[in-house]
Amino acid sequence: MSKRILITGAAGFLGSHLCDRFLKEGYNVVGMDNLLTGNIKNIEHLFPIKEFEFFHHDVTKFVHVAGKIDYILHFASPASPIDYLKMPIQTLKVGAMGTHHLLGLAKAKGARILIASTSEIYGDPLVHPQTEEYWGNVNTVGPRGVYDEAKRYMESITMAYHTFHQLETRIIRIFNTYGPKMRLDDGRALPTFMSQALRGEDLTMFGDGSQTRSFCYVDDLVEGIYRLLLSDYSSPVNIGNPQEITLMQFAEEVLALTGSKSKIVFKPLPQDDPKQRQPDITKARNILGWEPKIDRHEGLKRTLEYFKLHI
Structure with missing residues (x-):
């Protein structure tokens, strides 16, 4: 008999890719979304x-x-700064109340639940690269705190259900991910740069462009989620691409790929914006046998084709 999986945030970027993957694997899929940021x-x-x-x-x-x-895969949450700065209360509620409701459902159904945490729980990190043992450097009352703390609480209540109720739980910490189905206006670097380049607009660079990110193609991330869900490991696991790049280098790659003549214009760095972001994926390699396969050039080409259709 086919396994049945509930995916929250099903109409979002990652949730929709997960629906596709689990249907392909022969599961019965129940998608759930309030369409606040999903499409x-x-x-x-x-x-x-x-x-x-x-x-x-x-x-x-x-x-x-x-x-x-x-x-259960719990992926319901605003996930970009433009969203959670606009919807701070909803962001906190879905991380706290939403997670609580889904843990209760998992307990009632005897289901295994994987929750989507984030590299943002590390804040503006003082340790580089970030390992799962690093506790983070987060401003609880800053503008990004609504997202960072929602995810930190999500991890805490999930582990409490695991230890107190013996619930089967999995925690993934997702680093920067990109690919088809990203919202063109979600405010993150890749969709912003790519949309602006395709429209012939100036690329908006916050700060001086020296801050780093590590971009993982969505198919690689989905494979990591699939492996973690079916593993027997209950502590948090980083899933991301450890190939680090400055945002200035990244903007130049997008300009070269699109053939755009756009210029790069600079604006002040937002408060608490992380200066560095690079996952240590030792656990993912050792426990899941996972590492990213799709290099950034190939991933960007695939993403560009999607953006061209939707600009």
Whole structure:
């Protein structure tokens, strides 16, 4: 009998890719999204598939799904600064109340749950690269605190359910990810640079461009999520690409790839914006046998084709 999985945030960038992957693996997939930042177009191709169901629901309210549930992937949350600065209360609620409701559902169904945490729990890191043992450098009352602390609480309550209720839990810490189905206006570096380059607009660089990021293509990330869910490891695991690049280098790569003549213009660095971001993926390699396979040049080419269709 096919396994049944609930994926929250199903109409979002990552959630929609996860729906595709688990359907391909033979699962019955229940997608759930309140469409606050998700886009129904990301999953409308799945509606004719009988193994797919969709519920338009906000997980900050009580969550009920009839029938058996074997697995839950909790990916519901605003995930870009432009979103969580605009919706700070909703961001905190989905990390706290939403996670609590889904842990309760997992307990009631006897399901294994994987929650999507983030490299942002490390804040503006004082340790480089970031290992899972690093506790972070986070400003709790700064503008980014609503997202960072929501995810830190999410990890804490998940581990509490694991230790107190013996619930099967998995925690992934996601580093910068990109690929098709990203929102063109979500405010992060890649969609911003690529959209601006394709429109012939100046590229907006916050700070001097020396801050670093490590970009992982979405297919690689989904493979890491799949392996972690089916593993027997309950502590947090970093999933990301350890190839570090400055944002200035990244902007120049986007300009070269698009053939754009756009200039780079500089604006002040936002408060608490991390200066460095690079995952230590030793655990992912050793425990999951996972590491990224798709290099950035190939991943950017695939992403560019998507953006060209939607600009």
